Amino acid sequence: MITTYDTPAEAMTTITDGWYNRLAASLNLSVQHFQLLQPPGVPVSDQTFWACFNVVPPATLKYNRWYYQQPTFFSQYAAVVNALSFPEGAFVKDIGAETYAQWQAYLKTLSPPPPANTLPTVWFQWAVVNAPSVANIGRSDLATQLLISGAQAVLEPYEGPDAKPADFSPSFSDLQNTLRASSGTNFFFDSADEDPDVSNSWVPGDDPNYFGIWTGSSAAFHISRKFASSRITVSIQFDHFTTMAVTPGQWYNSALLHQAWASQSTPPWIDSSDWQTYFGAGGSLTYAVGSILAADGIALTLTSDAEFTQTEQTLIKSLVAMGDWPVYCPITSTAVSNTITTGPGSTTIQFKSEPGNPVVLGFNVFDVRSYVGAG
Structure with missing residues (x-):
């Protein structure tokens, strides 16, 4: 079944769901767990790497970090x-x-x-x-x-004023070493051929897109609708990519979290209503990150046949550093570059990440029941 969207505001959702399916199929990712990270993480140290996934992910295929203000996994576990x-x-x-x-x-x-x-x-x-x-x-x-x-x-x-930072495994150097030893891949996206149906994914149905053509833009902007309604092709090359399991450090006790999830009574809860606070519908600890998707040496070339006006072309060029669809990776260092060329009926955007600079593109997300090993 192909999902169709009736209103122009949903055009960005259509192409992004198609991109989600293409990425999952090309990298052998399960749509029962995979979640896009927007913008992706470009860590430079252990702390910035761990911060990428020290989070309770929301129930969405596209985790827009500008939109969803999620608590850290550590804070909820400690609570x-x-x-x-x-x-x-x-x-x-x-x-x-x-x-x-x-x-x-x-x-x-x-x-x-x-x-x-x-x-x-x-x-x-x-x-x-x-x-x-x-x-x-x-x-x-x-x-x-x-x-x-x-x-x-x-x-x-x-915990407390002199608290040690919450650590995780792997370290940033572990990620770099794993990527260096991992294979690469090439694949292609064509909006005219891709299937945007996500009804069989872990968040079925119309999972909205909150960014438009560039990071921070609205999916409902006219310029975003025009872009999304055009024919878009993307040529993708990863020098290396890997899906890597992530686990909390010594501060974490998996048996205790299982015990807390498995019993709603008092004890072990001081207040039995707290079970609902964390694990119930709408609770603050209902999902967890089990593994990450990271790539190194990314080269992505996007073309669109949209007829952008001169004013629209100037606007897109002025904001290219913010990062563009489909990865939305802002230029924050020399490790990442975004360039654009425009003309009548033709727009080409190139995104590159320098080798040796991993980019965290997404997560494999598990509900807390699975995460604690209860099924």
């Missing part, structure tokens, strides 16, 4: 960790006051006292003999206590 607790009183309630007293008496006979990380095992070995009916729930309670306290202790150095 979840600090919203969890398993008080000793909950443990007493689950195993019974009499059993708890017996358990405490037993612990006092052990010299030296068992380390905290062994208590679930020590409890279970004692309870299968002395309190078999609550052996399992007691072990689970103690394991949850240990999980929460451990995660909070590890997170503590990353």
Whole structure:
């Protein structure tokens, strides 16, 4: 099925959805996870690289960073960790006051006292003999206590006025090395032939486009509509490209996030309504970035047969440094260049990134259920 758009304001959405499908097909990306990043990231260090994907991505095929003001993944994870607790009183309630007293008496006979990380095992070995009916729930309670306290202790150095920066893997140099060892590709886009149907993607239907012909322009501008309604061809070359998994650093505990997602009760939540705040419909931690698409040595040549007026041509030329469709990459350093030539019925835009300067073009996004390994 080919999706059609009835109003001129949707012309940019049509060609961008076609570009999305062409990029996914050419690079073997799954439309069940892939998300375009607009503008793309051009990192120069670990911190700028990690900042590209330290985000809770919105539910959109085209993550326009000027439009969506998304929280960082770190901030939401930290908020979840600090919203969890398993008080000793909950443990007493689950195993019974009499059993708890017996358990405490037993612990006092052990010299030296068992380390905290062994208590679930020590409890279970004692309870299968002395309190078999609550052996399992007691072990689970103690394991949850240990999980929460451990995660909070590890997170503590990353919070507060002297906080360590939230790190991730890979590093920027890892990305550069991986790209150098990766293959390249060439492919071609023709707006007359591309299919803009995204109804089978992870965000089905009309996923709007917020930029027009250049970064920051409206998709509803007359000049953007004229551009999008023309025949557009794009020749693309990547010297190297890779899809690379990204993972949080030592501050992150995947088991705890799974525990938080899997239980809506109190405990482990201090306030049971917080589950909805983070994981419910419209919650602030419903998606996460699992991997990134990056390319190095990009050469992209776009042609349009739009009949731009002299005034429109002058405007496009004056704003070419802002970055143009389809990558919207502003010129922020000598690593990136955008050039344009115009004439009657012909506009050519060339985008290049210098070798050795990775460009992060998009993400593979997972809902939080999948991200925490729950299905």
